[in-house]
Amino acid sequence: MQNEKPAFVTGYGQSDTRALTLSDGRPNPHESAGKPYQTITGQEIAKMVLNPPSVPKERGQWFIPSTYAEHDARTHEVQRARGAFRWLTLDVDENNLDLSEVDAALSEVIGDAARLIYSSRGAVETNRKWRALVPLKSDVPGAEFADVQNAFFDLLEQASEGVLIPDRALSRPAQPVCLPNRGEFYQHAIHKGAGLLELTPDCAIMVQRAGIAADRARAAQEAQEARERRAAQRKATVQGDDVSPVDHFNAGHTVADLLARYGYSQAGSTNDWRSPFQSSGSYATRDCGEFWISLSGSDHAQEIGQATKSGHRFGDAFDLFCHFEHGGDFKGAVRAYALEAGLDRPRHEVPATGQHSAPQNAWEKPMDDMPPLPPLDAYSAPKANSDPAQKKEDEERAKRAAQVASFRAGVFRACDLDGQPVPERAWHVRDLIPSNTVTLFGGDGGTGKSLCALQLAASTALERAWLGFAVRPGKAVYLSAEDDKAELHRRLADIVQAEGVTLADLEALTLRSLAGEDALLATLAKGGTLEATGLLDAIEELLQRDRPDLLVLDTLADYFPGNENDRAQARQFIGMLRGLAIRHECAVVMLAHPSLSGLNSGSGTSGSTGWNNSVRSRLYLSRVVQDGYEPNPDARLLRTMKANYSRTGAEIALTWQNGVFVADAPVTGLDRVAASAKAERVFLKLLREFTDQGRRVNHAGGPTYAPNLFAQHPQGEGCTKKAFKAAMDCLLTDGKIKIATDGPPSKPRSFLTFPDTSNPEQGEK
DSSP, X not given: OOSSOOXXXXXXXXXXXXXXXXXXXXXXXXXXXXXXXXXXXXXXXXXXXHSXXXXXXXXXXXXXXXXXXXXXXXXXHHHHHHOEEEEEEEEEOSTTOOHHHHHHHHHHHHTTOOEEEEEOTTOBTTBOOXXXXXXXXXXXXXXXXXXXXXXXXXXXXXXXXXXXXXXXXXXXXXXXXXXXXXXXXXXXXXXXXXXXXXXXXXXXXXXXXXXXXXXXXXXXXXXXXHHHHHHHHHHHHSOTTOOOHHHHHHHHOOHHHHHHHTTOEEOTTSSEEEOTTOSSSOOOEEEOXXXXXXXXXXXXXXXXXXXXXXXXXXXXXXXXXXXXXXXXXXXXXXXXXXHHHTOOOOTTOOOSSOSOOSSOOXXXXXXXXXXXXXXXXXXXXXXXXXXXHHHHHHHHHHHHHHHHXXXXXXXXXXXXXXXXXXXXXXXXXXXXXXXSSEXXXXXXXXXXXXXXXXXXHXXXXXXXXXXXXXXXOSOEEEEESSSOHHHHHHHHHHHHHHHTOOGGGOTTEEEEEOTTSOOOSEEEOTTSOEEEOHHHHHHHHHHHHXXXXXXXXXXXXXXXXXXXXXXXXXXXXXXXXXXXHHHHTOEEEEEEOOOHHHHHHTOOOOSSHHHHHHOSEEEEEEEOOBTTBOSOTTEEEEEEEEETTSOXXXXXXXXEETTEEEEOOOOOHHHHHHHHHHHHHHHHHHHHHHHHTTOOOBSSOSXXXXXXXXXXXXXXXXXXXXXXXXXXXXXXHXXXXXXXXXXXXXXXXXXXXXXXXXXXXXXXX
């Protein structure tokens, strides 16, 4: 630590204030009122860390890491305007973390920079709590302090995978930080390291801060543009002296009031709020006055307001009212408020910033020839009724109302797409595995589909090719209901060895073994409908946290509760998985075993045709068997059995080597020519030999089928039945062999021979 350190604001106990006026409006009677605060240096704080006092918490010493120490130094607005901050601070009270865990997270974010860590007065062995201080090389202005602190907190949460949860109150400029005060449990660490942290533009904290600021600015600009378009549409559709219920509502309600009403947490007196849906501690929602924006992925999943072009959410006060009190039913919310406020609502009112993002919902867009739709009241249920039969009927009607509202919200006209960029097809593996939907990956037990899929997940995390195909790089989640943790470990060890990396390089791959557990993602309700289980909710939370590009589920039989031969149940289940893929913008790969008929036919299908029809892509991994014989037990064939977005019938030859599958080198160019020439040469040689021996072979099949007999012959030189079939067709086309016939007219027999058996030049040369 440097000897010369700035002096920071300090005091004793929460009631220590020099302000002229107390929070209740009374004049401050203390003799220190209006006088500057005492100060403390970093060197003095370091001594306290080494040898802390032990006093009651209400008399404990605190400091604010700002050099502004006048009588109003405990006022957030004043520190924001005049403060100069030289330290970052951290308060961690949750999850009973070990000191080493806190230090590891700090190292991940600030590297080898200096820091001080100490336990708080209220910490005990079973509930450890920590404070950490990070000295800075230069001042952070008060106006920037909150953003820098929050970027620091974001990175710590990410580094600890959400285990270390900072108290975001310390992002407020005048928030006191408790100094060391020994209690029942006390540990500390002082790390001098490389010295004071320098917040250069390219350091992780400032990059995070700049990224958040850019996202907010872009979201605010896109939100403002969309609001102006909606306002113009409302103005054009509201008739005469009618008042828009949306505008009327927004005029009488502020965004801040609605955020507070619906459980959002405000960051002090700032304009930043934390949504009740957020899993992180960040304040991702910002009140922009007439509207709000949210950078929270959780809010996006809940579909609050509407989406910006960059994938964030925005809305106004009415959007919050619509979401939290009417389940996102915009028309229902408008109708309810218009009735409450005594407004006459135009029939075709266009929402201001409601749920219907471009293209405009077709129910809402006015058309002269559009007949009025029945109101949703026609479907909705009356108020709660104590009669059980009536209550059940009401619930069914309410469910219908939700389905009708959901359907209407998604309707659009093709002409609304005019002028909009055509979205590119998203692929996880081009032509094989599309993103944002479900791929069914079949294969008989023991063929290696689980290993093949695990290699896909690892390739995604390592940003490397899979079986020779480019893969969309990113995070992956692999959930296995068949293999235990030890087996997954062994397979991953083989995979990383083949890739020339270590398991430490697979930090972007998350796994969970469900072997031996109840792995059902749904239960079968009365009437054959599927209802999600808690496990599916847990998977949803995991996807929200990790935001993977790939989810692998192994295997269908463990996750699906119904009858595989029931088409309706199959479609429902795939629909549930597709919902996951769409909401989290990832590819979902479900592994499955083929049915006996699917295995025998080679189609790889399982149960009802509903499985094949419901997915957009289906792959099948099989052994290479010829006439009941498996020439190479390590050989496999991966085939595209269904591909809505690409060509069906593609085949990838694989070989199992040292614990992993490796794609065989394709036969191209001169190699293919040479292989074809070899097959033709050997075919002619064997046909000459069979002819000389008086043994006839034919072209059509049966016991004397030439390609089959030649492939089994000791002098077949390794050529396959398929290669001999292709050679036979070419030789017939070229006239080098011909089909001859003999026997009585009532029972002719065909056989292969040479065009002129007296001329050996027509045979092998």
